[in-house]
Amino acid sequence: MPSEPRQHPRIVNPETYLTGCTCNHEHPVPQVTLYSGKDASQILAEDCHAIYADRPVLLLFDPETYAVAGADLQQRLRAEKVNLTSYQFDSHPVATAALIETVRSFLQDVALVISVGSGTINDLGKYSSSEDQIDFWCLPTAPSMNGYTSGIAAIKVKGVKRTLPAIPPQRIYAIPEVIQQAPLKLRQAGFCDVLAKVVSDIDWQCESLLFSGSYCGLPAAMMAEVEHSYSENPEAIGRGDTSAVMGLFNGLLLSGVAMSLAGSSAPASGGEHLVSHFWDMREPITGREPELHGLQVGIGIILSTACYRRLAQLDKGALPQKAELLFTVTAAWIPEIWGSYAEEVAKQFQNKREALLRFDTLLPEKWDELQALFQQVQPPEYFADLFARTGAPFNLEVFRLTKDEFILAALNSRAIRERITVLDLAAHAGVLEAATEDALQLLR
Numbered sequence: 413m414p415s416e417p418r419q420h421p422r423i424v425n426p427e428t429y430l431t432g433c434t435c436n437h438e439h440p441v442p443q444v445t446l447y448s449g450k451d452a453s454q455i456l457a458e459d460c461h462a463i464y465a466d467r468p469v470l471l472l473f474d475p476e477t478y479a480v481a482g483a484d485l486q487q488r489l490r491a492e493k494v495n496l497t498s499y500q501f502d503s504h505p506v507a508t509a510a511l512i513e514t515v516r517s518f519l520q521d522v523a524l525v526i527s528v529g530s531g532t533i534n535d536l537g538k539y540s541s542s543e544d545q546i547d548f549w550c551l552p553t554a555p556s557m558n559g560y561t562s563g564i565a566a567i568k569v570k571g572v573k574r575t576l577p578a579i580p581p582q583r584i585y586a587i588p589e590v591i592q593q594a595p596l597k598l599r600q601a602g603f604c605d606v607l608a609k610v611v612s613d614i615d616w617q618c619e620s621l622l623f624s625g626s627y628c629g630l631p632a633a634m635m636a637e638v639e640h641s642y643s644e645n646p647e648a649i650g651r652g653d654t655s656a657v658m659g660l661f662n663g664l665l666l667s668g669v670a671m672s673l674a675g676s677s678a679p680a681s682g683g684e685h686l687v688s689h690f691w692d693m694r695e696p697i698t699g700r701e702p703e704l705h706g707l708q709v710g711i712g713i714i715l716s717t718a719c720y721r722r723l724a725q726l727d728k729g730a731l732p733q734k735a736e737l738l739f740t741v742t743a744a745w746i747p748e749i750w751g752s753y754a755e756e757v758a759k760q761f762q763n764k765r766e767a768l769l770r771f772d773t774l775l776p777e778k779w780d781e782l783q784a785l786f787q788q789v790q791p792p793e794y795f796a797d798l799f800a801r802t803g804a805p806f807n808l809e810v811f812r813l814t815k816d817e818f819i820l821a822a823l824n825s826r827a828i829r830e831r832i833t834v835l836d837l838a839a840h841a842g843v844l845e846a847a848t849e850d851a852l853q854l855l856r
């Protein structure tokens with residue numbers, strides 16, 4: 413055992429990470445480090461003892477992640493004489509405010525929280541520890557989403573899923589064999605989530621051009637360097653080839669870092685994410701248990717790219733001038749779709765009313781510049797083909813979505829967040845219905 417705690421390499425190099433910045437604003441230096449190797453559990457256990465000695469440590473897992481990595485890590489932590497408490501969630505835990513309270517009830521005097529798992533277990537550990545300003549590490553078990561390194565956590569509060577700020581882990585320890593052997597569906601979900609960035613980056617550029625001027629090329633530049641390692645070989649991700657799956661995993665880690673660097677989820681979450689949030693939020697109304705985040709986002713990518721293609725084909729002269737009417741019509745659907753949550757949704761939509769009303773003049777004014785952006789996006793067939801090539805089916809039916817629920821989300825999810833996305837552009841350009849139909853053809 414080392415006498416000094418080991419330092420592992422940071423996920424992005426602090427010397428060079430700003431190379432792609434185009435905004436000249438300050439970006440925080442990402443601190444999160446990664447150790448990846450067969451012996452990651454042992455290294456974690458030794459580091460834990462070296463840093464925290466006999467201070468209390470809380471280990472979180474569920475039965476599935478206990479089986480693949482948690483049991484082994486627990487044993488190694490005990491062997492290193494770490495002062496350990498373990499908490500096992502039920503299978504398929506949901507990150508609710510109530511469960512956060514349960515975790516926090518164990519945090520008295522705890523110096524470190526360690527999550528063993530993917531999306532939900534990571535979010536539970538990350539959010540609980542940051543609420544109480546406790547150190548947080550994680551041992552990922554699947555390349556299923558980009559949240560490991562992000563500064564947000566998805567938590568359900570009073571039945572509504574919310575994206576709340578949370579401090580990313582200081583250290584990540586990854587066992588390639590575990591990541592690689594994650595179920596195919598989880599790998600497919602991560603593949604969709606990492607590719608979302610290609611589309612959401614254009615959403616961000618459009619919004620920035622029309623309103624905020626907040627765009628920075630840094631996140632896209634960071635991702636461009638690694639993109640080839642996952643986007644060119646979905647079959648290998650499907651087969652579980654180590655280099656392809658680890659390429660995907662590293663892409664996901666980097667995408668989360670890119671988000672935290674931008675200080676906003678804009679680089680990795682545009683219109684394609686809205687449909688996923690829409691279905692998560694609809695659970696108490698429809699009773700449909702949400703599908704994996706990344707898979708729902710994949711459906712959103714098909715919709716967003718269908719919108720971009722329709723927009724790219726549209727002449728400036730064909731742009732309708734009826735922003736006010738369109739806002740009123742969409743707002744009128746909110747009570748019917750959201751029932752007791754309608755007030756909250758209406759508030760979000762109202763927040764972007766002013767911006768949307770300016771579309772009548774802004775869209776024609778900026779149409780040439782916008783079209784140059786629209787034309788950069790690959791068509792929906794390209795993404796549908798990539799997702800299917802992982803070897804798992806990709807359609808509405810396997811994700812337990814009806815045609816009606818898809819159409820409802822396509823036409824109305826733009827109302828649930830105040831951020832301007834491609835769905836707003838498509839609605840105001842009068843092509844959202846047609847793009848929804850295009851997407852449906854690919855999702856049957």
Ligand SMILES: [Zn+2]
Binds near residue numbers: 629
């Ligand atoms: Zn910048």
Ligand SMILES: [Zn+2]
Binds near residue numbers: 685
């Ligand atoms: Zn995502």
